[in-house]
Amino acid sequence: MQISSVFTPRNSDVNLKMYVPRLNLENALLRSVNGTMHSLLFGDSGNGKSWLYKKVLEQNRIPYAIANCANASRFKSITEEIKSALVPSGAAHKTGYTENKEATVKALVAEGKLAHQNQYAVQVAEPLNQAFSAFRQRVRSGTAVLVLDNLESIFKSSELMDELADIIILLDDARYAVFNIKLLIVGIPNGTLEYFSKTKNMESVANRLEELPKVAGMTLPQVTTLLANGFKLLDISLSKEDLPFVAAHIHHITMGVPQRVHEYCEKLAYAVSDQSGGFRRELLIAADREWTRIGLRQAYTVMESHLNSKRTSISRRNQVIYVIGQIKVHQFESNTILVKLRETFPATTTDTGMGVGSILGDLSTGDSPLLSKNTKTNSFRVIDPRFVMCIRVALFLDPTSNSVEKKSFAY
Ligand SMILES: Nc1ncnc2c1ncn2[C@@H]1O[C@H](COP(=O)(O)OP(=O)(O)OP(=O)(O)O)[C@@H](O)[C@H]1O
Ligand SMILES: [Mg+2]
Incomplete structure (x- = not known):
């Protein structure tokens, strides 16, 4: 087993052999996704938000697609990014712009569901309808999840936040609710709900969102499990005394941030493999130095x-x-x-x-x-x-x- 395939600080694919369960977070996420509201998941960078939702959704066979808000920021449109996440590339647009769809948007505006009928309300509703139905055709019945990851990259844009607010409200309308698509909004900052306080329709948006418990650093037992699992896969043995000693050191300096824990363990594993004789506590000095060099310089x-x-x-x-x-x-x-x-x-x-x-x-x-x-x-x-x-x-x-x-x- 290679060190780089065991400790994977920035790998976006979940490695189930290395995944450390976080039951409270996993349960809260699953319940929220199965509930009636859209979900908000936040926590500092590297704390494991992406691994968490991928693991939970896959384990429960809930179909999902990921749209990246960083792309939305590039495209200057969330709808564009949702489209490219939901409609398989190369799929031809079957339907053109029909009178019928335009009428739907007008009706939504008239009913006060969309705040205003400007160009983008029209631009959003029609392509979204297409994207959602394409997603629906690909997945089986039941809830399907559309993840909007990296919300922080659009927070400063009031246009994009307004667009997101529109999408959230739109999804509630009977004509879109038939798709049974849940949003899972993921981002870095605390109090993500506050993000929406500046957008229009703030109250109706907040009513439709459920904020999950914050994804914080790992606990000491979780760090211990991560270290023990990884070293076992690599055939590096740690004595009964060394395991808690090393785990406490790693937990303290990394503050339990999973990405940092992987980074550190990787450096330590290299230090062990660079010499013969297995683990010795002195090797922590080299690991400290190398770990500081890569991320903390x-x-x-x-x-x-x-x-x-x-x-x-x-x-x-x-x-x-x-x-x-x-x-x-x-x-x-x-x-x-x-x-x-x-x-x-x-x-x-x-x-x-x-x-x-x-x-x-x-x-x-x-x-x-x-x-x-x-x-x-x-x-x-x-x-x-x-x-x-x-x-x-x-x-x-x-x-x-x-x-x-x-x-x-x-x-
Ligand atoms: N439950 C876990 N068990 C073991 N390792 C984990 C776990 N969660 C995350 N990791 C490790 O931490 C790294 C970062 O996790 P992840 O990408 O999910 O963080 P994130 O919160 O989405 O960060 P960002 O906000 O920067 O996108 C992963 O690549 C993986 O190595
Ligand atoms: Mg992430």
């Missing part, structure tokens, strides 16, 4: 630029950065950091504010800030999860002095 540079360059006895700034890497919340106030500082560095902290507020302020300014500051709530957020991964993999506490040290990955 830029983040590493940014983090480095914020560290105290001069070695001072305390290096408060470095302590603060270290602590930011260890906290679990996305948004935090300076007090959270203060508490954590006292906990982690009891010998060097005092009862005062220790300048934490201004250090956090510094980390939020400059050309490549680490944090962003919300001035309304006085809270901070790490700009990119990769910064946290980088802090976690590259900074460590010296066991004797308890000072913050940096692994230097010389590239």
Whole structure:
């Protein structure tokens, strides 16, 4: 078995041998698809949204087709992309533009189902009808799913979001409902429903959408399973003590993001195969370095630029950065950091504010800030999860002095 066919960080095809079950998410998705509303699935990039819906739909033999909103953005039309996803390429357009179809659109407008009769309402309704019926002819009866993946790529376009809103409302009309096609809208951002708050017909759109639980990082047991399965396929053995040790390390630095877990395991597997004698814990150092090099190089540079360059006895700034890497919340106030500082560095902290507020302020300014500051709530957020991964993999506490040290990955 090849390492690259076991650990597949960006492969869009689901490898069932490596798929780690996520029962809560899988059940929620299946129930939603079988329910009456359209479904919204979101989560940060690399967290496994695409693998999740492919696995669930295939396992349950629910026919589906994927339209990519990034293409819609290129075509400047969602309808065009849906057409190319649903109508097999090369299929001739059987029907032309008929009086009848135009009448349907007019009726929809008159009934107040479509907001307005402009050019695109007409342009959308007719080709959609064609695309849906082509899809229906290809698949058996029952629910069929049209996935609209990468919603984030059209969010900023109010025209495309309006078009999507129209499509959602259109699908509810009896003349389109006969196709029994469910939308599964997939994207990166949080609170995807808010996306629609700016579109017209916001309420009727929101009424038809169900937001699924967020696809977050994997839990420690899931990361352990992924690591164990992959190494087993590759015939690399890990002892009873090493497996949880390595899994905890990977879970911590990757924040459980499945894509990152695959990346790391791949690097570790290469480190093991580059020498004889199987797994040894020292190999984690090489894996850390290689993993940082492929995906975190830029983040590493940014983090480095914020560290105290001069070695001072305390290096408060470095302590603060270290602590930011260890906290679990996305948004935090300076007090959270203060508490954590006292906990982690009891010998060097005092009862005062220790300048934490201004250090956090510094980390939020400059050309490549680490944090962003919300001035309304006085809270901070790490700009990119990769910064946290980088802090976690590259900074460590010296066991004797308890000072913050940096692994230097010389590239
Ligand atoms: N359940 C899983 N078990 C094992 N590996 C997984 C699982 N889900 C995802 N992965 C791994 O993570 C990678 C990224 O997953 P996926 O492409 O589904 O993420 P995504 O959330 O769709 O990301 P994006 O928003 O960038 O499209 C996959 O290529 C696969 O290697
Ligand atoms: Mg995806």
